[in-house]
Amino acid sequence: MAVKVAINGYGTVGRRVADAVAVQKDMKIVGVVKTKPTFEAFSAMNKNYPLYTTSKENIRLFEEAGLKVEGLVKELIDEADIIVDGAPDGIGIENKEKFYIHMKKKVIFQGGEKPGTADVSFNSTSNYKNSIGRQFVRVVSCNTTGLCRTLGPIISNYGIESVSAVMIRRGPDPADIKKGPVNAIVPDPVTVPSHHGPDVNTIFPDLNITTVALKVPTTLMHMHTVNVKLKNGTSTDDVIGLFEKAPRVVLIKAAEGIKSTAHIMEWAKELGRQRSDLNEIAVWHESINARKGELFYMQAIHQESDIVPENVDAIRAMLEMESDPLTSVRKTDTAMGLKQWWK
Amino acid sequence: MAVKVAINGYGTVGRRVADAVAVQKDMKIVGVVKTKPTFEAFSAMNKNYPLYTTSKENIRLFEEAGLKVEGLVKELIDEADIIVDGAPDGIGIENKEKFYIHMKKKVIFQGGEKPGTADVSFNSTSNYKNSIGRQFVRVVSCNTTGLCRTLGPIISNYGIESVSAVMIRRGPDPADIKKGPVNAIVPDPVTVPSHHGPDVNTIFPDLNITTVALKVPTTLMHMHTVNVKLKNGTSTDDVIGLFEKAPRVVLIKAAEGIKSTAHIMEWAKELGRQRSDLNEIAVWHESINARKGELFYMQAIHQESDIVPENVDAIRAMLEMESDPLTSVRKTDTAMGLKQWWK
Structure with a gap:
């Protein structure tokens, strides 16, 4: 029932x-x-x-x-x-x-x-x-969910010493015509670190994570640049393999024309889902770079649906x-x- | 003569x-x-x-x-x-x-x-x-100049183990009506790290620096989030004092209403310089945070004039x-x- x-x-x-x-x-x-x-x-x-x-x-x-x-x-x-x-x-x-x-x-x-x-x-x-x-x-929140989706498999597979992430946030949602910014970059908060790290700690209490956040004039998606110090080293290919099989994480490729958050949303329209949402976290394949126990990647978050x-x-x-x-x-x-x- | x-x-x-x-x-x-x-x-x-x-x-x-x-x-x-x-x-x-x-x-x-x-x-x-x-x-370049202006005094005074910086770049210059993005965040380059780190190394050859870059829909200024691992620890107040006396670096305060790159450019107009330029690098006072040998700050770069x-x-x-x-x-x-x- x-x-x-x-x-x-x-x-x-x-x-x-x-x-x-x-x-x-x-x-x-x-x-x-x-x-x-x-x-x-x-x-x-x-x-x-x-x-x-x-x-x-x-x-x-x-x-x-x-x-x-x-x-x-x-x-x-x-x-x-x-x-x-x-x-x-x-x-x-x-x-x-x-x-x-x-x-x-x-x-x-x-x-x-x-x-x-x-x-x-x-x-x-x-x-x-x-x-x-x-x-x-x-x-x-959508941003914290995005960080947990990709950091979770990394914690399980390699262990994490520390994470440093910058959240480049969309200004308002698409139909929120009263908010900005229209032409500015806004540190939000202007103090460092931002509250996103502590919010991730409500899910992973022991994770050493520092975040910085700012708002920019776009409505489509948030973006994160993520820098992880790993406990156990890995390779770029291993991380790609990890994200390929991770739930609710999709790899996207600039080489296939997905070069911006706008391209991600265009691609999502082709998936034919309700409201053309993208419920998964989109990680740029080309951005994944693991070297010397350090890992970098960039990901985009559809704030309305993840x-x-x-x-x-x-x-x-x-x-x-x-x-x-x-x-x-x-x-x-x-x-x-x-x-x-x-x- | x-x-x-x-x-x-x-x-x-x-x-x-x-x-x-x-x-x-x-x-x-x-x-x-x-x-x-x-x-x-x-x-x-x-x-x-x-x-x-x-x-x-x-x-x-x-x-x-x-x-x-x-x-x-x-x-x-x-x-x-x-x-x-x-x-x-x-x-x-x-x-x-x-x-x-x-x-x-x-x-x-x-x-x-x-x-x-x-x-x-x-x-x-x-x-x-x-x-x-x-x-x-x-x-x-303007971005590399901005990084050198603030990292230089830090190198001289405390020594740097490593730097990790994210460059949130303005899309086009104000009158460049043919370029975008209008509503997207664009990893540029989509690979990590970006070329900005190696460009800083043309000035400071021994500096261990990694940069990530992306473009956003604004014309006014670039912004950098900077994370520095110091060789010798310091305090937030010390770093504020250092930037106060550093050439071509100005401290700005959100508390005084300078809350975004748009506010910086409005403030620059009050300075009465040619073309309302801001030739100095603007560092947010509130963003400076030194703890346990690690330093964070956010800075904005007037790309046309620094x-x-x-x-x-x-x-x-x-x-x-x-x-x-x-x-x-x-x-x-x-x-x-x-x-x-x-x-």
Whole structure:
């Protein structure tokens, strides 16, 4: 029997997670919450996701706009086995106080919430088992997820002395027309190191990692330059082989015309996935360089979608539907049509 | 008596060097070369720089446009004591074969030419003396100049085990409307490490430096994140003190509203210099962080203008007008109105 999943906040993350959940054999969407009758709400209706909202006044507004509303958010939470909170940054903790604690519900928060919001932080291939049976879990941010996906296999195979990474972040998301920068490079934060290293430590507590971050005028993807000091030396070819078989990591080649984040997104359109997303972390084949116990690579992160499959796996862990991480990851990836790393 | 300087190529670099030379007491501009009768040519005429061009056909075009031409490039080279070659990347080496070698002239090339084009690479505060009396000298690129300006004092004061730097480069210059990227992050080169490290080694041959580079959609400045392993430990305050007194390095503060490269360029406008340039390297005060023998900082490079004072100093070295580097740097900086690091 499929577990009942509610999506509280049907925005950039919420609507993607809804679609990813809907294609899993062991899950179903019992409803999504939207605060305004925008195009996303119509999209949810067209997909037959029961629509909930946050006040009686809102129900009236939705019905005036031609949208059928099933009820208020509290009723949806009541019905669900688990809630994926996709509310804007900082609202998740408010929802926790308002609903989740006293209603004794299991909830997945997103990386925009502070680590303390949940009992544990989550990355499917790195620390799945820590979330088994938990009430509150936080899927780490897109950037942290990207670092964990590629650093995890390196830790397991060679050991890591230290990591130094620079995160060249996209300014706003594609439709976020109110934010910049339009023509500037913005140290963000201007202090070094950035908070991304400590966030990776919520997944790998013992990893010695230092990060620096800045924002640039682009909307498509984040990029990371990663420099790893290895405990045990390796070769460039070995690392390429490692990433070739790593879940949710894809190798891309400048030689095949994928020369920028824009090219990655064009290539992703050819994959034919929902919203032309790229849920995997894209590592440039040509950038991988291992020498003298030191490893370099560059990777790109589709900030809107890489954390989507992690949300699906977190559901399985928290509801104790699957105890083996890779079995869950494989189920998720098969249903979503992601890289077949098991082949 | 002032030495006679010719500017072969009156573009982004050439017209800036012309103005910087013109304000030095020991130098004068005997002419500038332009291939087309564009606004830069009118600007040169208005500044009373004798105008030269590359063919008789061009002379006719210039005169039709209302520009007085003194003669052809060969005549100007003949008259000059030294030539600053400001031709587009790769044309300098052609000019060398065509004119400079057989005319036995001293010439400064820019960083866009390959290192082998000249006998020696040049940075005023790092290796001035190597260029004394030389015929062909190459002022290293804006990025390499930026790294040398801040790494030089660190090498002298603490010693460096290794440097790892990421260069987040502006896409095109502000008026370069044909180039991108508009909305992408472009690894450039996609291989790691980039050529910038070896270029720094033309100035500091023994420095262990690794660089990674990428282009982003902005026109204003480059940015560098720099991570230095020190031979001798130091403190954040010591490094701040070091940069405060370093020539051609300025400390900027996010706390004072300088939060991005765009803010730096706005601040530079308040300085009232020619073209609102910032010839110094701007280091974010808040980004400087020294701990356990490791140092981090972020700096921004005004790609169009940081190498301008180096061209002036290179003239003094090559023509043996001044044997002491800092005496030349101080003369140049006083005339140009740059940071008074000697006070």
